[in-house]
Amino acid sequence: MTIRLGDVAPNFIAASTEGEIELYAYLGTSWGVLFSHPRDFTPVCTTELGEVARLKPQFDARNVKVIGLSVDALPDHVKWSKDIEDTQRVRLNFPLIADPDRRVSDAYGMIHPNASDTFTVRSVFVIGPDKRVKLTLTYPASTGRNFDELLRVIDSLKLTAEHSVATPVNWQHGQDVIIVPALSDADARLRFPAGWRAEKPYLRYVRDPGTARTTRTAR
Ligand code: BEZ
Numbered sequence: 001m002t003i004r005l006g007d008v009a010p011n012f013i014a015a016s017t018e019g020e021i022e023l024y025a026y027l028g029t030s031w032g033v034l035f036s037h038p039r040d041f042t043p044v045c046t047t048e049l050g051e052v053a054r055l056k057p058q059f060d061a062r063n064v065k066v067i068g069l070s071v072d073a074l075p076d077h078v079k080w081s082k083d084i085e086d087t088q089r090v091r092l093n094f095p096l097i098a099d100p101d102r103r104v105s106d107a108y109g110m111i112h113p114n115a116s117d118t119f120t121v122r123s124v125f126v127i128g129p130d131k132r133v134k135l136t137l138t139y140p141a142s143t144g145r146n147f148d149e150l151l152r153v154i155d156s157l158k159l160t161a162e163h164s165v166a167t168p169v170n171w172q173h174g175q176d177v178i179i180v181p182a183l184s185d186a187d188a189r190l191r192f193p194a195g196w197r198a199e200k201p202y203l204r205y206v207r208d209p210g211t212a213r214t215t216r217t218a219r
Contacts, residue, residue, distance in 0.1 A: 001109045003136060009034075009127045010107040015074050016095035017081060021067070024131060026095075031064040031134075031158070032127040033150065036110040036120040038141040040072040040080040048122075049096070050088025051147050058151055062158065066094045071105055071120055074098040115140060124150065126157060134161075155210075163209045164191055174211050179204040 003009070009032075013022045023032070035052075037045040052059075052066055059066050070077065081092045097104060099120075105111050110120040122139035134157050139145055156167040164187075165177040179188050181202050188196065188204065196206040 001107060003109055003125065003133055005133055005136065007133050009125060009131050009133050010104075011131075012104050012107060014097045014099060014104055016067070016097045017074070017077050017092060018095040021095055021097065023067075026067070027065055027127065027129075027131070029129050031062070031129060031154065032125075033059070033064055033066045033154075034108070034123075034125045034127065035066070035068055035145070036105065036108075036123045037068060037070040038116070038119040038121070040070050040076045041083070042141075044141070044144045045070070046080075046084055046087060048144050048147070049084050049092060050090050053084070053088070053090040053093050055147055055151065056093050059154075062151070062154055064154055067097060068094065069097040069099055069104060069110070069120070071099045071102060071118070073100045112138070126150075126154060128157075128161065159208065159210045164188075165206065165209065168205075174208050176205045177208050179206055 009023070011022065011024045013020060037048065049068060052068065056066065077096050077098055085091050099105050102111065105120045108123065108125060110123045112121050115121050119141070121141060122145055124135070124137035124145065125133055126135035128134045135153055137145070152172060155173040156171060159177065160166055164180050164183045166180050167177050171177065179192065179196060183191065192206050196204045198204045
């Protein structure tokens with residue numbers, strides 16, 4: 001199954017290191033990140049899970065619940081958690097789903113047969129409060145992900161969901177954003193009464209409306 005942007009994220013019930021989880025109930029009105037690992041007791045995954053545990057306060061601050069997944073069974077997850085704590089110096093503080101029958105992995109298309117018939121690739125799904133998929137990422141097993149980039153993208157997803165803006169290349173929270181082309185200048189004037197900086201008619205920069213700053217440069 002291929003999951004595309006805008007699709008409804010499949011709901012599921014699965015065992016995890018924090019007890020049984022029903023995805024929709026677990027997420028409630030929060031955003032969610034569901035990310036998969038090839039298998040337990042592997043080095044790159046160990047470092048990734050440690051990093052996500054370290055970044056958990058950053059996800060919490062953005063009202064995002066993180067959920068990991070690996071196709072191994074729960075007793076292995078519990079044993080592996082101790083290794084993660086030993087080596088990464090941080091306790092696993094979010095659920096890691098056990099998916100030995102590949103039910104969740106198949107529903108999300110996390111197994112790419114030309115990469116591996118049996119193990120999940122490094123998939124990431126960002127799920128909005130409406131339970132629709134807002135972002136997908138796919139990395140091979142050999143390349144660890146950059147979770148700072150995931151936080152940056154979540155900042156963009158949340159901002160652009162609320163305002164008629166898009167974020168430019170390498171954008172970071174607080175930097176100027178771009179008024180979406182679909183918004184006419186007349187409508188933009190209503191939404192951004194303090195004005196914007198136009199480098200071209202279609203390239204209009206405005207202060208990040210998610211920040212408290214209100215002073216504006218000239219139009
Ligand atoms: C890892 O997580 O370290 C890993 C897993 C599968 C293949 C290569 C690396």
